[in-house]
Amino acid sequence: MSMKNKALSLSVAMGMMAGAGIAYAAPLSGSAAFFGGGLSATEVSSMSYYQDASVGNLGYGTFASDAKADYDGISSANIGYTSAGSDPMIRAFAGNYGLDFAGIIDPFKRGGTSYVSAGVNEGWDMVQIRLNDYYMDYYGYSTANRHKTTVHEFGHSLGLMHQDSATDSVMKQGLYTYTNPTSLDISNLQWKY
Amino acid sequence: MKKYLAVAFAATVLSFAGVSAVQTYTASADLTVSSVEADYVVFNSLEEMEKYAPIVVEAKFNGKRGLKEWKVGESVQKASETFVEIKKVHKGDVKKGQTLNVYEPAFTGDGLYQAIEGYNLMDEKGKYVLFLRPDMNGEGYVLVGMYQGKHDLNITEAATQVNAHSFSELEGKEYFGDMAGQFNKLKGEVVAKYGK
Numbered sequence: 001m002s003m004k005n006k007a008l009s010l011s012v013a014m015g016m017m018a019g020a021g022i023a024y025a026a027p028l029s030g031s032a033a034f035f036g037g038g039l040s041a042t043e044v045s046s047m048s049y050y051q052d053a054s055v056g057n058l059g060y061g062t063f064a065s066d067a068k069a070d071y072d073g074i075s076s077a078n079i080g081y082t083s084a085g086s087d088p089m090i091r092a093f094a095g096n097y098g099l100d101f102a103g104i105i106d107p108f109k110r111g112g113t114s115y116v117s118a119g120v121n122e123g124w125d126m127v128q129i130r131l132n133d134y135y136m137d138y139y140g141y142s143t144a145n146r147h148k149t150t151v152h153e154f155g156h157s158l159g160l161m162h163q164d165s166a167t168d169s170v171m172k173q174g175l176y177t178y179t180n181p182t183s184l185d186i187s188n189l190q191w192k193y
Numbered sequence: 194m195k196k197y198l199a200v201a202f203a204a205t206v207l208s209f210a211g212v213s214a215v216q217t218y219t220a221s222a223d224l225t226v227s228s229v230e231a232d233y234v235v236f237n238s239l240e241e242m243e244k245y246a247p248i249v250v251e252a253k254f255n256g257k258r259g260l261k262e263w264k265v266g267e268s269v270q271k272a273s274e275t276f277v278e279i280k281k282v283h284k285g286d287v288k289k290g291q292t293l294n295v296y297e298p299a300f301t302g303d304g305l306y307q308a309i310e311g312y313n314l315m316d317e318k319g320k321y322v323l324f325l326r327p328d329m330n331g332e333g334y335v336l337v338g339m340y341q342g343k344h345d346l347n348i349t350e351a352a353t354q355v356n357a358h359s360f361s362e363l364e365g366k367e368y369f370g371d372m373a374g375q376f377n378k379l380k381g382e383v384v385a386k387y388g389k
Binding site for chain 2: 052054091093094095096097098099100101102103104105106107111116117118119120121128130134135138139149152153156161162165173174175
């Protein structure tokens with residue numbers, strides 16, 4: 001088959017897939033809403049928290065405080081934050097992280113005397129929350145969008161996975177204006193903790 | 194098993210003054226896969242993605258890849274710095290034959306193949322349409338939308354989500370995350386416009 005015809009065939013196949021539409025998934029609940037790994041329930045009940053100066057300096061301080069209060073305040077879920085101490089479990093940063101994302105978490109596990117990267121299906125001992133300020137500027141994120149990203153990333157640090165775009169959840173990826181976890185997110189956290 | 198997966202992890206460090214160190218490496222097949230989730234703009238159409246990509250090229254990986262880091266305090270974002278040769282320019286102030294350093298959202302370290310949102314690294318078999326923007330410091334190029342900004346014209350099978358444990362399970366897959374439907378729709382539009 002010539003290159004031109006190969007390209008045409010590929011184009012037709014892809015076009016068929018596009019025409020078929022995108023199948024939406026049902027809301028995730030219970031264990032399906034969480035990574036296979038994460039912090040333990042004991043750890044989540046009392047998470048020492050460190051906030052780098054960059055978070056406040058770049059305007060995310062209020063969003064981070066709101067996120068902690070939102071999750072800490074969920075009834076029937078043992079989620080709590082404490083002062084940083086010498087080895088904080090949750091560490092938040094904001095700045096330019098180069099790649100094309102608004103926010104991300106980076107989980108770690110203890111490896112000897114230091115921390116090493118942990119997979120999402122392993123036990124975690126420390127989590128970094130990183131807010132990519134330059135990206136959010138580039139894509140024109142509003143205040144509410146940035147607030148949502150902050151609450152979203154704190155949700156990931158508690159082990160919550162993404163929800164489908166058709167669900168009502170702060171754990172959807174994308175430009176949304178949720179500023180609090182929704183009832184779906186809350187019920188999942190109540191189930192877990 | 195394809196040769197590029199069977200090559201054990203080996204690093205040959207080449208240092209260039211004023212440039213991040215370049216290592217040539219391929220990922221070992223037995224690396225454990227870890228794909229983290231991020232928050233990012235999900236493009237519902239090619240037209241939407243193109244608005245954020247001042248550069249659109251067709252390119253091939255030239256075999257050289259290094260590690261790039263961005264640091265804020267103690268936090269570090271790592272990426273692969275992958276060198277590609279431009280074969281066609283669709284948009285932007287770049288030239289055919291030029292080599293670009295592209296930051297890919299995946300790298301190896303601590304025994305893991307660490308990816309963001311199901312991204313698989315470019316390989317030398319691929320023929321890629323890349324949607325790029327210069328990074329903040331003008332030192333390299335960022336894939337717009339991460340997995341959304343890279344499309345291999347040599348892969349005709351639709352992407353599917355793969356809950357891979359080992360890197361060997363990702364052979365031949367350009368994307369393995371949970372947005373396969375959205376990726377395939379986007380790719381269909383990319384191929385229709387740029388695949389000729």
